[in-house]
Amino acid sequence: MKISYSFDEGVFVTIDLAFNRRALGYSKIIIQKKTKTPIFIFYILRSSGGRRAIAYTWGEEEEEEEEEEKEEKEEEEEEEEEEEEEEEEEEEEEEEEEEEEEEEEEEEEEEEKEEEEQLGRNGEPTFHLC
Numbered sequence: 001m002k003i004s005y006s007f008d009e010g011v012f013v014t015i016d017l018a019f020n021r022r023a024l025g026y027s028k029i030i031i032q033k034k035t036k037t038p039i040f041i042f043y044i045l046r047s048s049g050g051r052r053a054i055a056y057t058w059g060e061e062e063e064e065e066e067e068e069e070k071e072e073k074e075e076e077e078e079e080e081e082e083e084e085e086e087e088e089e090e091e092e093e094e095e096e097e098e099e100e101e102e103e104e105e106e107e108e109e110e111e112e113k114e115e116e117e118q119l120g121r122n123g124e125p126t127f128h129l130c
Helices: 060-119
Strands: 002-008 012-019 022-031 038-045 051-057
Touching: none
Parallel strands: none
Antiparallel strands: 002 012, 012 022, 022 038, 038 051
């Protein structure tokens, strides 16, 4: 197996893989300028003439897992907050309904009292002479 490499402007590194003078593929290592994170891209040559690229990033998987965990926690917290808000809204609605029912009952009682006063004791209307 023969491995050769070349540097391209100090940023790209190309590694050529060969076995028994037959090219298997090549790889590039790209170092991102902003994050200084190396990306390993492996190009596997196919017998059909095409190539398949596989990219790996150093340390990025761990960072992605941590970010995913943070996002999941944030989503769970948001869901809990939404559930609490919904429960509070339901409680407020129930309280409002209870208050409305109490008001209706009071109004009905007042109406019944007025009717009783108008009808008198026998259930017949009473007339007051002036």
